[in-house]
Amino acid sequence: MANSGDGKKSGGEGQVTEITPRTEDFSRWYTDVIRRAELADYSPVKGCMVIRPYGYAIWELIQQGLDRRIKATGHVNAYFPLLIPQSLLTKEADHVAGFAPQVAWVTRGGTEELEEPLAIRPTSEAIIGTMYAKWIQSWRDLPVLINQWANIVRWEKVTRLFLRTTEFLWQEGHTAHETAEEAEEETLKILGLYKEFVETELAMPVIAGRKSDSEKFAGASRTYSIEALMGDGRALQAATSHNLGQNFAKAFGIQFQARDKSLQHIWGTSWGITTRLIGGVIMMHGDDNGLVFPPRIAPHQVVIVPIPRGNWRETVLPHAKAIFDDLTAQGVRVMLDDRDAYTPGWKFAEWELRGVPVRLEIGPKDIEKGQVMLARRDTREKLSASREGLAARIVDLLAEIQRSLFDRAVTFREEHTSEAASYDEFKQILEGRPGFVIAPWCGSAECENQIKADTQATLRNLPLEDSAGGVCVRCGQPGVARAHFAKAY
């Protein structure tokens, strides 16, 4: 096995040797497992992380799966500058109010002090809007459907590996449309695309819905989100899709000559998914033994551990290599761990910790019997499998694990979703075992804020379909929607 920078030690800032049990301290477990499995590490820059090869491989798989879907729906990629002049960032009033406290400012270039500070993009509406104003002139130029993969910097006070870091990676789509209806359609199409993507690839069931006004993106008319429930019962916003209305179009002068020759502002959307998703996968599927990766985004889907008896390099290894080749030919991402310096037992624990979905053991006795041993990471079941038809059996098993992880997460969410009829009940639920609480809400920010102050729970999102009815769980006024509340990351 080539050692490609994913060596064995963590070192520095508290070497990680033992992993805190998940039930004992979820947050500590989370950090331990990331560092011990070498997904990421702290850097010398406050709040910035290093995504190590094993973690970055997951991001590459996320990128592939998502980029394919983004392109299949007619979008194209481009790249806009990292730096945004202050004067542009401040053009949209809500936008600057929302992001100004989080901006990193470049004030010096080489030896010269800059006349105007440049923001490192906290998001790219301002720079992209400026270019769209230049490029778009007629309804014939619409829609513009552009996405970019980029790094983002937001000055965060409290950071956490993957979930909230000063710099993170994401994709951001920015589109321009002729009509309000088209922009709304795009916003919801992408929300659906995100839901299908995370559910299919990450085995992460999510609730799609609309954000309340107080939780919407700075400068948006409407924000939609998908929300997942983590293993500790807290919610994680997994992606957002914003209908920007004409807010940015008016701030940046993005106008076009309409079919009736009148001059109109375009209708915009923007939407993104970030490296925090990796944190979500860890928190949703992991257990006390470490990571549990859904096969579709696992860097290694299968690890082969040959059992070293006698002259195993002559007897066992060729069989292991043949299986490696068979699986690779089937498109399975497989790793053959033939290192001498480690025992099979050590390797079992190591790859379990690293979340590899299937472990395949092969020793002299297995070869005699024409079989191998398989161990599922999700259920930790062991089963023997015939050497004949093995590759197809493993492909099926990977699909079964993917499905099973998704089902398990759905069941967990169902078990951690309650409906509250009264505010007392509402508060009581949130004091006990956390999870989603569904309750009617009157639509006022006041109730939303009071609920947060009383329970720490925030309004995650509101159903896409009409759900008016009942009375607000806090104030007793008529309910405009049945909201999902939860404590959240």
Place this chain on the structure above:
Amino acid sequence: MANSGDGKKSGGEGQVTEITPRTEDFSRWYTDVIRRAELADYSPVKGCMVIRPYGYAIWELIQQGLDRRIKATGHVNAYFPLLIPQSLLTKEADHVAGFAPQVAWVTRGGTEELEEPLAIRPTSEAIIGTMYAKWIQSWRDLPVLINQWANIVRWEKVTRLFLRTTEFLWQEGHTAHETAEEAEEETLKILGLYKEFVETELAMPVIAGRKSDSEKFAGASRTYSIEALMGDGRALQAATSHNLGQNFAKAFGIQFQARDKSLQHIWGTSWGITTRLIGGVIMMHGDDNGLVFPPRIAPHQVVIVPIPRGNWRETVLPHAKAIFDDLTAQGVRVMLDDRDAYTPGWKFAEWELRGVPVRLEIGPKDIEKGQVMLARRDTREKLSASREGLAARIVDLLAEIQRSLFDRAVTFREEHTSEAASYDEFKQILEGRPGFVIAPWCGSAECENQIKADTQATLRNLPLEDSAGGVCVRCGQPGVARAHFAKAY
């Protein structure tokens, strides 16, 4: 055809409608064609460009082809922070001297003034070296073979689309090895990989060699480069590969316990290819009619233009679509331009300008005869081809065009490479038609500088094999190597 942000107008900063002939003003032609074909545009940030979808699609193809090769040689990808504390950047003395004048500094985060300014990475040796010092402890951890795809900022005074921009995109490999020999082997392996990559994918013949000491990377022991000759006879450095020796290891304390238990510094390498390559492709293959893309990196390899006679949407379009499907099934990147608003003649000129390798025309008469018309972008030849076996014919044609562009560039380079026996001859050649001039060199920076002062030509690189002999073209001392000189970008 979906309009995905690659609309028809340029607008702003001098709308581009006509393209300056290449022979009249090469530099103007270059900028015109980039903006007119919507590969890139100027941004509101000085020296920063926007890479538009058509240009970014080329970068994506470059990334795919190169990433595959980097991984096939055992490297893995990771991601390191954008921001580097000033104290780290200054640890390696030559490195900071080389890069300090080009650094953009972040001095404010949110509302707080930073105690220590943060550099936006001008290259990542400093931050990666810091992490390697933490991760590497034993010879068992070596080699470390990591690559990253990232954006880079260097404060440039004079900028030019793709070729030299304040922000650019690149990949940077950073490796750590047990011995000096291994580091040198890696440096040369990557140089060879780069050469094979640009020659195969970009049809760009290059001269591989070693840089002189005055042209090497700030902090490196040895720098190697590949150098291409552009259509105007100027050289372009297409990629570099650096042997860092133990310079960064000593500056950052990257040490390991060796096999003999002694504590040693690792031997490092770093290497990169940037978005400037896109500029190189444009300048190497383009002509007065616009871009000419080698098929392997052309966003669209074939454009189908149906000829609109009578009720063509019923008669011609279904045939065009069937051909589209056939070609797509063969893995050809094909575009069907069925827009009503433009005439075939307009479309021909447009896709020629945009460098699509093959245009396929199909009209009622072609359908009757069971054929189509093909037009090669490189030679502008037109030929008819039978509908039967068409997809295979086009796959062959694309390979032929790729080969032919490479051969044409080799011929051009040969015609523009001279050997100089005396300094007078040397100067005379460089006053006339530019290109490479090969001449013995004594190894002194003094002669190198004088040559540059006298002729504007720089020493591009020195052969990998021993080429000592003759006498220095400038001073008459014994020649240590036969160098390639040229005026360069």
